Amino acid sequence: MAEQQINVAVLGGGSFGTALASIAADNGARVHQWMRDETLVAQINHEHRNGRYLPHYVMNSAVQASTDLQAVLADAELVLIAIPSKAFRSVVQAAKAWLRPEQILVSTTKGIEQDSFLLMSQVLEQETGFTHIGVIAGPNLASEIADKQLTATVIASADPLTRTRVQQALGCRYFRVYASDDRHGVELGGALKNIYAIAAGMAAALGMGENTRSMLMTRALAEMSRFAVAEGANPMTFLGLAGVGDLIVTCSSNLSRNYRVGYAMGEGRTLEEAVDALGQVAEGVNTVKLVCAKASEMGVYMPLAEGLYHVLFDGVPAQDMARTLMMGEQSSDVEFILPRETVQREHRDQALHNHASKDHASKDHASKDQVFKNSGDKNA
Numbered sequence: 001m002a003e004q005q006i007n008v009a010v011l012g013g014g015s016f017g018t019a020l021a022s023i024a025a026d027n028g029a030r031v032h033q034w035m036r037d038e039t040l041v042a043q044i045n046h047e048h049r050n051g052r053y054l055p056h057y058v059m060n061s062a063v064q065a066s067t068d069l070q071a072v073l074a075d076a077e078l079v080l081i082a083i084p085s086k087a088f089r090s091v092v093q094a095a096k097a098w099l100r101p102e103q104i105l106v107s108t109t110k111g112i113e114q115d116s117f118l119l120m121s122q123v124l125e126q127e128t129g130f131t132h133i134g135v136i137a138g139p140n141l142a143s144e145i146a147d148k149q150l151t152a153t154v155i156a157s158a159d160p161l162t163r164t165r166v167q168q169a170l171g172c173r174y175f176r177v178y179a180s181d182d183r184h185g186v187e188l189g190g191a192l193k194n195i196y197a198i199a200a201g202m203a204a205a206l207g208m209g210e211n212t213r214s215m216l217m218t219r220a221l222a223e224m225s226r227f228a229v230a231e232g233a234n235p236m237t238f239l240g241l242a243g244v245g246d247l248i249v250t251c252s253s254n255l256s257r258n259y260r261v262g263y264a265m266g267e268g269r270t271l272e273e274a275v276d277a278l279g280q281v282a283e284g285v286n287t288v289k290l291v292c293a294k295a296s297e298m299g300v301y302m303p304l305a306e307g308l309y310h311v312l313f314d315g316v317p318a319q320d321m322a323r324t325l326m327m328g329e330q331s332s333d334v335e336f337i338l339p340r341e342t343v344q345r346e347h348r349d350q351a352l353h354n355h356a357s358k359d360h361a362s363k364d365h366a367s368k369d370q371v372f373k374n375s376g377d378k379n380a
């Protein structure tokens with residue numbers, strides 16, 4: 001589908017970086033992939049395999065791997081950055097000397113920066129000041145893409161050139177790229193769903209049923225969009241691939257690392273044991289901490305995220321947390337139709353009404369008593 005051969009640089013030698021590099025090469029792009037590990041570089045260049053992250057996947061043999069950041073970026077028109085959020089800024093800073101304003105820079109990372117609460121495309125913007133900046137997010141399990149399972153993603157950018165170039169570079173017979181201009185919403189969708197994937201993994205390990213999983217995912221969507229709207233995103237974005245799409249896949253599949261962390265904890269492992277056993281990044285663990293702090297600062301109601309926080313960091317058993325959540329307020333289904341505040345007001349009004357009726361009834365009763373007393377007929 002690529003209309004002209006484009007030079008693509010992929011920064012990151014993990015599973016998603018590797019899958020994206022191969023897609024772009026399948027699509028006719030000239031692809032250079034940067035990573036730190038010389039052994040992996042040699043393996044990709046000679047065996048066309050990334051034995052550490054996607055051992056069973058045969059990559060497109062045209063992908064050229066290198067540890068030389070300058071060489072990888074030299075001719076790149078499109079730069080895809082697939083580095084975990086903890087290291088994202090430092091890699092961008094290292095790359096900065098060879099980045100140019102005409103390049104298209106796209107983050108594929110679904111995480112939030114610890115101290116700044118910035119999303120990765122905001123880090124890119126802050127570090128470079130460039131305009132062709134975008135993000136990719138959607139239901140994109142790297143190992144399924146590697147298997148060439150039919151997959152769709154979203155390129156989100158306010159910049160039309162970024163959107164069309166990424167669609168041209170990556171859209172192919174097994175990978176569809178949809179466009180959005182709500183970069184913030186798409187990026188938040190990708191980062192926030194990791195929280196609920198941990199909770200869904202936990203629920204599955206605890207033997208909770210399909211009704212429970214469906215409730216969890218739907219309420220997660222309500223919570224994610226409530227937070228994102230408070231952050232200035234468009235709630236409609238959450239109806240798309242980067243919202244409900246990514247939430248479904250990550251809350252349903254043990255190919256998701258976040259789901260696997262939750263599952264291991266539901267089986268009784270500690271957070272540390274679960275993360276160690278994974279050996280890769282589960283962004284949701286850090287994201288839940290940052291989002292809970294932010295939500296309390298902004299006054300956004302996020303009972304699921306808060307509940308998960310208590311299980312991960314305060315030693316609250318997951319079963320107890322689930323019970324507590326069921327006792328929480330019974331609120332609105334879709335808050336953009338019936339606002340949560342309206343339901344709360346209705347409950348308050350009803351309580352007042354009940355109280356007033358009770359009061360009235362007891363006064364009525366008392367005055368009847370008085371009449372009876374006065375009339376001396378207690379059986380009237």
Ligand SMILES: NC(=O)c1ccc[n+]([C@@H]2O[C@H](COP(=O)([O-])OP(=O)(O)OC[C@H]3O[C@@H](n4cnc5c(N)ncnc54)[C@H](O)[C@@H]3O)[C@@H](O)[C@H]2O)c1
Nearest residue numbers: 013014015016017082083087108109110140141142280281
């Ligand atoms: N794996 C997926 O299915 C998938 C899908 C969509 C999005 N993502 C997102 O993409 C991002 C990267 O994911 P991944 O699956 O490729 O991760 P990964 O854990 O498979 O690999 C991360 C890569 O980053 C490298 N890295 C870590 N710290 C580094 C540093 N300081 N300098 C240079 N390189 C460093 C690692 O060596 C590794 O090559 C994550 O934020 C994830 O949310 C992943």
Ligand SMILES: O=P(O)(O)OC[C@H](O)CO
Nearest residue numbers: 138139140141256257258
């Ligand atoms: O493995 P996870 O949990 O990081 O999820 C991978 C992707 O984000 C799924 O779209």
